[in-house]
Amino acid sequence: MKDYDIVLNARRDDRLTAGDYIKGVVSNFIEFHGDRLYGDDKAVIGGIGYVGNTPVTVIGIEKGKDVNDRIYHNFGSANPEGYRKALRLMKQAEKFHRPVLCFVDTAGAFCGVDAEERGQGRAIAHNLYEMSTLKTPILSMLIGEGGSGGALALCHSDVIWMKHDAYFCVVSPESCANILWKNTKKADEAADALALTAKKLYERGLIDKICEDIPMKKLATQIEEQLIKLNKIPVGKLTDERYAKFRNIGYDY
Amino acid sequence: MKFNSLFLKANNELEGSPRNTRKVTCKKCNTANAVSKIRKNYFVCPECGAYFSVRARRRILMLTDKRSFIEHDAGLCSRNILNFPEYDKKLSDAMERSRENEGVICGVGEIGKIKVCIFAMDSYFMMGSMGAIVGEKITRLFEFATKKSLPVIGVTVSGGARMQEGMISLMQMSKVSAAVKKHSDAGNLYINLLTNPTTGGVMASFAMLSDITLAEPGARLGFAGPRVVEKTLNAPLPKNFQRAERVLECGFVDKIVPRNVQKETIEKILRIHS
Structure with a gap:
């Protein structure tokens, strides 16, 4: 598959969404709402439950299933409230020593007047800032689209997993082609150049694991094993290692 | 160069x-x-x-005491890590056009005799976009400031993450934000001056993480590009959209500071913290 086909495939509307992963991986899931500041963003779903026998806080960016559901979830493009809800739940997880599990699938943070005026930039920045020292393990898994800052805001994690057919990118290939060559039809060339596939990102050490298509039960076992491993690391060491993980990106490439 | x-x-x-x-x-x-x-x-x-628009070096001259600035990491240059088409040429053109090695200048200096770390971005270098080296230089400055317990003064101007470096440039947002957090947790002051334009990945990371956020009058400050927002909205944008004055009304800027009083304002803030 060409890189651009991976992008198109990641956008297919019959793919499993964050809700499917939560249903498949997390038992006894209870959804919680609201950012306690302004509202409840439907693009971000979150709550608590178990992965195997491990209590977790789980957060996902949900695109929705059918047309109405997609509109309800704003097509998986979060407003600032979404990121603030995610951060609120993470802080709660920190308090109760639960690991955090994020399923990321978004074309990008929502671009709108309201989103801008309620501080989309600040909301994303603040997530990166707070997650960098969150005193509990964080595992993020990219399950479809990883659209720029909007996806990154849930990926400042101890480990980043990625579906083999997902993508994670600084800019959509179409916008990239438009900016560079004033031609959105060259998106496939842009997609190649941007190195956005799981394989290419893994080769550069930007993600930690490529996940194949496996039954949800098996995925749950793998996630639980990883979370137990992370839970055993003393908190100070965990955050130091998280700092080092991102610190090393980009200079000694 | x-x-x-x-x-x-x-x-x-x-x-x-x-x-x-x-x-x-x-x-x-x-x-x-x-x-x-x-x-x-x-x-x-x-x-x-x-x-x-004011170049990075000029900014630093305008804000610091005469002859007090010492540059850090001046020699760091970007490479075309991904073999991205036309990036080599873009880089050499940017170097020639700006006479700088990268889009940010970092170092230490004094403001009213108070020692500070200072960085200024340069819009003449690929629109101040953040690649690996810009991220690295700012991260090193914050780490240095944390070690020496110095305040950091930033001047941001940027179109966002540099797409020619793909995810490596996007993840600089995480890298710098984490360094800002360490600096802050150690009780140090970070003042950022937002200038026209500060957008995208820079806005969504260290530009919005300062203790005290100042802005230049009329500066465009936002996450998404105005054209993209207009396209989603399908209507003309409200007046003053993403302008510093409006961003202040929305609660994301502490103070709008005209150029002629920027140095004295920063000096006053520093003095209260020293």
């Missing part, structure tokens, strides 16, 4: 020899004024008050 550029001054029309008698036309009011006059007026048009 190209060999001959070592001997040339920056080619911003407002930079160059101080004896320059050339005139520069303001894009807003179309009045031509002598470069020296505009310079004395803090790079603000003496006729209509429009702001000219």
